[in-house]
Amino acid sequence: MKICHYSNHQAGVVVGDKVINFGDALIKAGLARQGYTMLEIIDALANNPAAMQIARDAANGAAGVDLSSVKLLAPIQNPGTLWAAAANYGAHRAEMVDRMGSANKQIVNKDDLMAEFFIKTTSSIIGPGDTIILPKISKLVDFECELCAVIGKKARKVTEAQSLEHVFGYLICWDISQRDPWGKGMHNTRNIRKGFDTFTALGPWIVTRDEIEEPQNLSITVLQNGKEAMIAHTSDMICGLREHIRFLSDCLTLRTGDLITTGTPAGVSKLSDGDRLHGTIEKIGSMELFVKDEK
Numbered sequence: 694m695k696i697c698h699y700s701n702h703q704a705g706v707v708v709g710d711k712v713i714n715f716g717d718a719l720i721k722a723g724l725a726r727q728g729y730t731m732l733e734i735i736d737a738l739a740n741n742p743a744a745m746q747i748a749r750d751a752a753n754g755a756a757g758v759d760l761s762s763v764k765l766l767a768p769i770q771n772p773g774t775l776w777a778a779a780a781n782y783g784a785h786r787a788e789m790v791d792r793m794g795s796a797n798k799q800i801v802n803k804d805d806l807m808a809e810f811f812i813k814t815t816s817s818i819i820g821p822g823d824t825i826i827l828p829k830i831s832k833l834v835d836f837e838c839e840l841c842a843v844i845g846k847k848a849r850k851v852t853e854a855q856s857l858e859h860v861f862g863y864l865i866c867w868d869i870s871q872r873d874p875w876g877k878g879m880h881n882t883r884n885i886r887k888g889f890d891t892f893t894a895l896g897p898w899i900v901t902r903d904e905i906e907e908p909q910n911l912s913i914t915v916l917q918n919g920k921e922a923m924i925a926h927t928s929d930m931i932c933g934l935r936e937h938i939r940f941l942s943d944c945l946t947l948r949t950g951d952l953i954t955t956g957t958p959a960g961v962s963k964l965s966d967g968d969r970l971h972g973t974i975e976k977i978g979s980m981e982l983f984v985k986d987e988k
Contacts, residue, residue: 697899710761730770732949735950767896768843768897774951781955814884814893820896827985831871835869839954847947847949856935864900870887871889912924969983
């Protein structure tokens with residue numbers, strides 16, 4: 694199923710070109726509260742079979758409304774933690790060494806075979822069709838388009854073989870980054886450079902785990918202003934999602950609604966005022982973003 698968050702903070706399921714609300718049915722059944730968040734909806738669906746059955750019944754029965762008539766929002770706006778893997782594709786590591794120069798090679802060491810993780814701010818989250826704002830202080834901001842997993846069941850010290858059992862579903866994550874050379878007014882930590890408002894775009898919906906047999910077998914395509922900017926495949930990751938979940942859960946507890954975004958392939962490109970991005974991940978879907986300078 695495609696679980697979406699749409700106009701007036703409603704939970705729905707996307708079927709073809711329709712959106713069917715199931716949040717109201719969860720409230721009526723006592724499985725969600727008035728004013729629910731999508732974190733609460735994910736928790737209910739992932740951990741209560743009755744809630745999941747209500748969503749499936751909605752997908753199989755109700756007529757719904759036209760997808761084009763609603764405003765899709767970020768599928769989850771309040772994750773507990775958004776874990777992001779850095780430099781997790783070999784070709785991207787190489788391009789970042791080329792762009793950043795030899796003085797910064799240690800940041801993207803090609804010989805380091807374990808992805809480094811950082812945390813993205815939840816205040817940076819936007820959704821499909823929203824606008825990335827380029828900060829006045831920056832001359833170089835680029836995009837990354839990544840496969841992202843949503844944790845459904847709490848995970849602590851799980852094996853790679855068990856890891857995907859803890860995933861609720863998948864979505865697209867756009868990780869936007871300030872890349873200006875370090876200096877006055879610039880920021881030398883990933884959490885800040887990637888944490889500006891509008892620097893995390895999520896969408897277009899969450900595709901439940903049962904719809905994607907193998908997360909390491911998905912193509913990624915990005916168009917920038919209608920021109921091909923990124924063509925990649927998740928099989929090219931240095932560390933796959935199973936390794937990410939095993940590693941993180943060895944160190945800490947992954948909770949329902951936590952996000953793990955898996956790093957970008959090569960093809961990151963500078964953003965400019967007026968740009969339009971269109972990204973697609975196979976079996977998940979497509980989403981557009983717009984780019985404007987800060988006023």
